[in-house]
Amino acid sequence: MIQITDIKNIDFDSIPIDSFWNTGEKELKMHKIHAYPAKFPAFITTKALDYARKNSIKTNQIADVFCGCGTVAFEAKRCDIDFWGCDINPVATMIAKVKSRKYQPERLKKYYKDILDTFAHKNISEIDYDSSNERIRYWYDKAHYDDLFRLKVAIDESTPLKSDYRLFFTCAFSNILKSTSRWLTKSIKPQVDPNKQIADVMDAFKKQCKFMMSANNESDVTGESSTDIITGSFLDSSINMPKVDMIITSPPYVTSYEYADLHQLSSLWLGFVKDYRELREGSIGSRHHVYNFERELKHLNNTGTHIVFRLLDNNSSKAHSVAKYYLDMQHVTATCYSMLSNGGMALFVIGNTEFKGVKIDNACHLAESLQNSGFSEVLVTKRKISKKILTPYRDQQGRFTKDGRGRKIYSEEFILIGRK
Ligand SMILES: C[S@@+](CC[C@H](N)C(=O)[O-])C[C@H]1O[C@@H](n2cnc3c(N)ncnc32)[C@H](O)[C@@H]1O
Known part of the structure; x- marks a missing residue:
């Protein structure tokens, strides 16, 4: 030094x-x-x-x-x-x-099974690709959009509202949004890959959940320390900082x-914004x-x-x-x-x-x-x-x-x- x-x-x-x-x-x-x-x-x-x-x-x-x-x-x-x-x-x-x-591994397994069951059996009538967000239609064909929509509903119906467990599976959902879209893989610029082999939604989700569950098993977190994570700008003087x-x-x-541009798929699907460009504001x-x-x-x-x-x-x-x-x-x-x-x-x-x-x-x-x-x-x-x-x-x-x-x-x- x-x-x-x-x-x-x-x-x-x-x-x-x-x-x-x-x-x-x-x-x-x-x-x-x-x-x-x-x-x-x-x-x-x-x-x-x-x-x-x-x-x-x-x-x-x-x-x-x-x-x-x-x-x-x-x-x-x-x-x-x-x-x-x-x-x-x-x-x-x-x-x-x-x-x-x-997370408790047994609870993760239970919710995981419930999500797969709900996805397989639930008849969802309100899927409407043509009137979905224009930006989402840009990135997804109808078949992938429909499966993602059903999966999102299945996660929300199978896990307790605002629980850590819903967040866990929502995070798994978020991480498959690129591989199941037309997004050019490994690019730092958002652009369509016309020749992409787009992943199957449920194959990608199952693989992702298995990986996350094994990560949870491996995690050695045990203590009682507090973790406080805020969504907001560090430049905002109204944030309460310890x-x-x-x-x-x-x-x-x-x-x-x-x-913000790189995370537009997750932001749009998870409802953080209607227009992903809003997220640029305030960003250093x-x-x-x-x-x-x-x-x-x-x-x-x-x-x-x-x-x-x-x-x-x-x-x-x-x-x-x-x-x-x-x-x-x-x-x-x-x-x-x-x-x-x-x-x-x-x-x-x-x-x-x-x-x-x-x-x-x-x-x-x-x-x-x-x-x-x-x-x-x-x-x-x-x-x-x-x-x-x-x-x-x-x-x-x-x-x-x-x-x-x-x-x-x-x-x-x-x-x-x-x-x-
Ligand atoms: C280099 S990355 C940090 C990565 C982090 N160390 C990690 O391992 O994931 C910088 C981060 O600053 C965030 N950022 C940009 N402007 C910000 C602001 N005004 N307030 C808080 N975070 C901001 C970005 O969203 C980005 O996640």
């Missing part, structure tokens, strides 16, 4: 990789019950907790302010530590809630993709922000100002969205500081990127932002992202490729630690 004193004199590129943060223990199956882009490896949490204990930092209550699909939430539960998390994406918080609970000893988080990537790094650029610009820190002015020479829309991202992140570090108890620690995992030759140095911006928010000690190190080493490019469709003509993506990211 390198301590940052004078930010101008640190070259983030030359920071050596610290192998401590590269690898860790194998992840439990529970971490894999639902696909989620930009999920970070579970061992980051365990290593962060190790690091905190070695440095005599308390770990009685931890938070992840961008909790995503609940990687930190589940690891906190395994360690019997109280957890608070928030994410703007309702699909993310649904997965996070499901992961951090332990005091915590530690924050472990990874912020959204700067304008790289829209999380969204390309769809409207704000007064001229007026806000003066609030950017030095690193942010430097990067945004270099981008302005190239592309003003990119400069505006990066500026908004940086302003939001400055707000985030200030709020994290106020959430921490004295002596507490915040750990951020963040990557850099570039646009038309302009380096978008998010790590440097974040370090300066932590200092400006009052963190007394700011440390930085670098880790390697294992999978991306093998496929460091993205093709025109946004899929990972080994072909060097694609857009380069980074295979390293930074760990920043701030002490209060």
Whole structure:
């Protein structure tokens, strides 16, 4: 770890990789019950907790302010530590809630059987493909739509209202929505695959439930610690935030993709929104922000100002969205500081990127932002992202490729630690 004193004199590129943060223990199956882009490896949490204990930092209550699909939430539960998390994406918080609970295997088996029976025998008359949501019709043919509709009704009729068990099977339903649709698999851009072999709904659901039930059997969660997961924006000042000893988080990537767009199938089917674009609102790094650029610009820190002015020479829309991202992140570090108890620690995992030759140095911006928010000690190190080493490019469709003509993506990211 390198301590940052004078930010101008640190070259983030030359920071050596610290192998401590590269690898860790194998992840439990529970971490894999639902696909989620930009999920970070579970061992980051365990290593962060190790690091905190070695440095005599308390770990009685931890938070992840961008909790995503609940990687930190589940690891906190395994360690019997109280957890608070928030994410703007309702699909993310649904997965996070499901992961951090332990289910009675016999009850899961019973509900599973009831769902299959209801699906097989119930006559549902109100299925009306032609008047369903236009976006849903775009992704599903009638046969798959009808089966998914019946399955959704079967889950709701076979499990108690608002119960953990309904959420468990709803999460299973959510994770089969891509394979049973025309969505181009393994793409970060939502687009139709005209040649796709679309999965059968009940085959996919049975496979998914079996996997989730075995993940539940393997899960070693036993303790009584509390887990509180909120759906909402961390920028929203009306959210009631607890005091915590530690924050472990990874912020959204700067304008790289829209999380809301990627989760549109689940959001539409589960009724979180009528138009999936609503979910972009309030999201940090969204390309769809409207704000007064001229007026806000003066609030950017030095690193942010430097990067945004270099981008302005190239592309003003990119400069505006990066500026908004940086302003939001400055707000985030200030709020994290106020959430921490004295002596507490915040750990951020963040990557850099570039646009038309302009380096978008998010790590440097974040370090300066932590200092400006009052963190007394700011440390930085670098880790390697294992999978991306093998496929460091993205093709025109946004899929990972080994072909060097694609857009380069980074295979390293930074760990920043701030002490209060
Ligand atoms: C890099 S991901 C975090 C992934 C997480 N560490 C995991 O393992 O699943 C960043 C998350 O920030 C969320 N996000 C974006 N804007 C937000 C906001 N204003 N408030 C709260 N969460 C937000 C996104 O929905 C996304 O889940």
